[in-house]
Amino acid sequence: MLKRTLTAIGALSCLATINVANAATEVQWWHAMGGxxxxxxxxxxxxxxxxxxxxxxxxxxxxxxxxxxxAGIAAFRAKQQPHxxxxxxxxxxxxxxxxxxxVPVAELMAEHGAGFNKEDYLVGVxxxxxxxxxxxxxMPFNSSTPLLYYNKDAFAKAGVATPPKTWEExxxxxxxxxxxxxxxxxxxxxxxxxxxxxxxxxxIQLATGNNGYDxxxxxxxxxxxxxxxxxxxxxNWLDKGWYGYYGRAWGDNQDAFVQQKAAMWLGSxxxxxxxxxxxxxxxxxxxxxxxxxxxxxxxxxxxxxxxxFAMAGHDDEEYxxxxxxxxxxxxxxxxxxxxxxxxxxxxxxxxxxxxxTSGYYKTTPDAxxxxxxxxxxxxxxxxxxxxxxxxxxxEVMYKNFDNIFSGDATVDEAFEEIETESNDLxxxxxxxxx
Amino acid sequence: xxRVQFSHSPIPYLFIAPQIIIICVFFLWPAAQGIYxxxxxxxxxxxxxxxxxxxxxxxxxxKKSWLQSxxxxxxxxxxxxxxxxxxxxxxxxxxxEVIQGARTYKTLLMWAYAxxxxxxxxxxxxxxxxxxxxxxxxxxxxxxDFNHKLSSFDASFVVILIAVWKQVSVNFIFFLSGxxxxxxxxxxxxxIDCKSSIRRFxxxxxxxxxxxxxxxxxxxxxxAFFETFGIIDTTTGGAPGGSTSTLxxxxxxxxxxxxxxxxxxxxxxxxxxxxxxxxxxxxxxIERKIxx
Numbered sequence: 001m002l003k004r005t006l007t008a009i010g011a012l013s014c015l016a017t018i019n020v021a022n023a024a025t026e027v028q029w030w031h032a033m034g035g036x037x038x039x040x041x042x043x044x045x046x047x048x049x050x051x052x053x054x055x056x057x058x059x060x061x062x063x064x065x066x067x068x069x070x071a072g073i074a075a076f077r078a079k080q081q082p083h084x085x086x087x088x089x090x091x092x093x094x095x096x097x098x099x100x101x102x103v104p105v106a107e108l109m110a111e112h113g114a115g116f117n118k119e120d121y122l123v124g125v126x127x128x129x130x131x132x133x134x135x136x137x138x139m140p141f142n143s144s145t146p147l148l149y150y151n152k153d154a155f156a157k158a159g160v161a162t163p164p165k166t167w168e169e170x171x172x173x174x175x176x177x178x179x180x181x182x183x184x185x186x187x188x189x190x191x192x193x194x195x196x197x198x199x200x201x202x203x204i205q206l207a208t209g210n211n212g213y214d215x216x217x218x219x220x221x222x223x224x225x226x227x228x229x230x231x232x233x234x235x236n237w238l239d240k241g242w243y244g245y246y247g248r249a250w251g252d253n254q255d256a257f258v259q260q261k262a263a264m265w266l267g268s269x270x271x272x273x274x275x276x277x278x279x280x281x282x283x284x285x286x287x288x289x290x291x292x293x294x295x296x297x298x299x300x301x302x303x304x305x306x307x308x309f310a311m312a313g314h315d316d317e318e319y320x321x322x323x324x325x326x327x328x329x330x331x332x333x334x335x336x337x338x339x340x341x342x343x344x345x346x347x348x349x350x351x352x353x354x355x356x357t358s359g360y361y362k363t364t365p366d367a368x369x370x371x372x373x374x375x376x377x378x379x380x381x382x383x384x385x386x387x388x389x390x391x392x393x394x395e396v397m398y399k400n401f402d403n404i405f406s407g408d409a410t411v412d413e414a415f416e417e418i419e420t421e422s423n424d425l426x427x428x429x430x431x432x433x434x
Numbered sequence: 435x436x437r438v439q440f441s442h443s444p445i446p447y448l449f450i451a452p453q454i455i456i457i458c459v460f461f462l463w464p465a466a467q468g469i470y471x472x473x474x475x476x477x478x479x480x481x482x483x484x485x486x487x488x489x490x491x492x493x494x495x496x497k498k499s500w501l502q503s504x505x506x507x508x509x510x511x512x513x514x515x516x517x518x519x520x521x522x523x524x525x526x527x528x529x530x531e532v533i534q535g536a537r538t539y540k541t542l543l544m545w546a547y548a549x550x551x552x553x554x555x556x557x558x559x560x561x562x563x564x565x566x567x568x569x570x571x572x573x574x575x576x577x578x579d580f581n582h583k584l585s586s587f588d589a590s591f592v593v594i595l596i597a598v599w600k601q602v603s604v605n606f607i608f609f610l611s612g613x614x615x616x617x618x619x620x621x622x623x624x625x626i627d628c629k630s631s632i633r634r635f636x637x638x639x640x641x642x643x644x645x646x647x648x649x650x651x652x653x654x655x656x657x658a659f660f661e662t663f664g665i666i667d668t669t670t671g672g673a674p675g676g677s678t679s680t681l682x683x684x685x686x687x688x689x690x691x692x693x694x695x696x697x698x699x700x701x702x703x704x705x706x707x708x709x710x711x712x713x714x715x716x717x718x719x720i721e722r723k724i725x726x
Contacts, residue, residue, distance in 0.1 A: 066690075066691045069693070070690050070691070070693070073478045073479060073693060076479050076480070077479065077480045091693075094477075094478055094693055095479075097477075098477045098478065098479045098481050099481065100479075100481050101479040101481060245583060245584065246564055246565070246583060247564075247583035247673065248583075248671065248673050249671075252563070252564070252565070255565055256565060259565055261565065389692055389693075389694060391691055391692045391693070392687075392688065392691075392692040392694065395676075395687065395691075395692070398673065399499075399673075399674075399675045399676045400675070402584065402673055402674035402675040403674075403675045405584050405674075406584045406585060406586070406674060406675065408586070408675060417498075421498075421499070424493070424497075428475075428493055428694065428697065431475055431486075431489075432475045432476065432477055432694075432696070433477050433482075
């Protein structure tokens with residue numbers, strides 16, 4: 001009798017294990033893609049889940065970039081972390097410097113997936129989320145870069161033929177646009193475009209220690225003559241009515257362009273899809289202008305946006321699922337789909353080739369500008385930056401840019417303040433993460 | 435000598451237990467955690483931490499941005515409290531005198547009470563939007579070069595206006611019920627003795643409203659310190675130049691958005707001490723002068 005029972009239990013438990021093995025493993029993905037972007041993310045999940053039966057991908061929208069990161073941190077502390085967490089550029093240092101929070105995707109793909117070859121990825125994309133040796137830690141997901149958008153109707157009205165390639169040219173056409181009744185330029189996210197990418201575009205170092213890649217004991221170099229010259233000019237443009245500042249919020253500045261108050265707008269290559277839907281006028285995209293007085297031939301820009309990180313603390317079977325999904329996501333077809341639907345750049349060479357051969361850029365040439373800009377010649381200081389507490393450093397920049405605009409601080413005072421406050425933060429970060 | 439001991443029944447303790455447990459779980463324990471965290475330098479993920487005594491306090495308190503935030507908090511709380519109490523009292527006194535359609539009038543004044551601070555903030559945000567905001571256009575048409583995205587004065591004006599608007603209705607309800615509890619006979623006697631209604635207000639109504647006012651002062655200061663968070667988050671976000679960031683908002687930006695747990699814990703401990711001091715002052719100094 002006892003023997004029989006034991007056999008039965010044994011058989012049952014065997015069945016149970018088989019059941020577990022057959023049940024699809026869940027892969028949780030927390031992301032920050034709202035609105036139309038969120039819909040595309042859901043479509044990707046549906047496509048992935050239909051493509052195989054071993055894993056079930058569950059995407060969850062967790063709010064903006066900062067909310068998603070905070071949710072991920074809280075979950076990690078409570079040992080409830082998702083498998084994949086989307087973290088934005090400014091938060092990269094926080095996750096990469098915390099040893100043991102994430103499994104580098106390069107290792108993950110090599111160990112649990114179909115292998116990993118860095119050369120597959122676009123040059124401008126490869127290093128941004130990599131460590132100092134170039135090992136990719138995060139998988140770039142929604143990669144964008146700052147671009148100039150211009151209202152073609154406004155340009156025609158003002159008698160301006162082409163968008164400015166340099167800021168010198170901008171200063172020539174801005175009065176014409178003003179006479180035609182427009183604010184010449186508005187911008188969303190000045191720390192990203194007029195600080196970080198300003199340095200990349202002009203090939204200027206922005207922090208010691210190899211832009212922060214070599215360690216956490218670093219100092220910021222924003223207080224440099226080129227930056228101060230630029231911001232002096234921006235303040236000057238504002239006073240002349242050439243530049244419009246509609247607050248910090250990304251959308252408020254974009255709205256100024258959409259509602260045809262501003263003739264040009266500095267935004268993200270990822271804004272392309274949204275503008276196509278909302279703008280009731282003809283618009284075009286162009287490269288981010290540079291100062292000819294600083295650099296003759298401009299360098300490429302940084303990728304912005306966010307990357308996907310595989311969180312530590314899961315088992316091998318789940319990591320296999322993560323690797324399988326990341327392979328699916330980086331396949332040329334999916335990258336092209338994402339690129340077409342959102343305007344974010346494809347991250348692999350194969351996907352870019354597919355987009356080219358499909359004739360997509362023949363019909364919508366503006367969609368290629370972001371990639372072309374990322375692929376412009378690299379310089380010493382164009383691979384990226386890695387700075388701790390960078391979310392607060394951006395906050396410090398916003399604060400001091402506000403003070404420049406309002407006249408509460410001179411450009412010199414503002415940049416001194418940015419330097420001191422940022423270095424205090426970097427010091428705290430260094431003390432915390434070492 | 436032998437001390438006399440009375441035997442206590444454990445039942446009273448049982449009755450207060452739920453309250454005590456709630457205080458322990460939702461107040462004392464988190465507060466203790468906060469104090470402990472304020473002495474630690476810990477990475478966001480909780481993978482490594484070190485005990486650093488007062489480094490977090492040294493790094494954050496009395497720094498320029500903290501002082502700016504503290505100054506704004508004090509001015510903001512003072513103005514919000516005084517203005518919302520003054521407007522509410524005026525409205526309550528006047529509404530109390532209305533005879534025709536009194537109920538409709540009162541209901542309309544209480545209406546805004548049901549609106550949550552973030553919603554009030556969002557509404558204000560739309561009204562002050564530089565591209566579509568009616569109030570923004572109105573103020574500029576009146577000759578005020580109004581731009582709350584750049585001027586810290588204008589930005590403070592926006593958050594104070596919304597915070598006061600939201601709070602007036604709460605105060606109104608309390609004042610109105612306070613007024614209605616003043617005995618008819620006292621009012622009649624005062625009317626016979628003095629014909630100036632303004633004088634009657636200051637010598638009779640105002641002192642009799644004192645307990646209500648005191649209670650509301652405490653409530654309003656707490657509101658201005660903490661609950662206005664939603665308004666600030668949805669309107670200015672502390673901009674421009676950090677000039678409309680209250681201390682609570684700064685704790686949030688540093689801790690939650692910037693993931694600096696130690697620094698933001700240190701700030702919240704200081705905030706806790708400030709509120710504690712404020713409450714003690716209120717009860718020790720002001721309450722003595724009030725006769726219930």
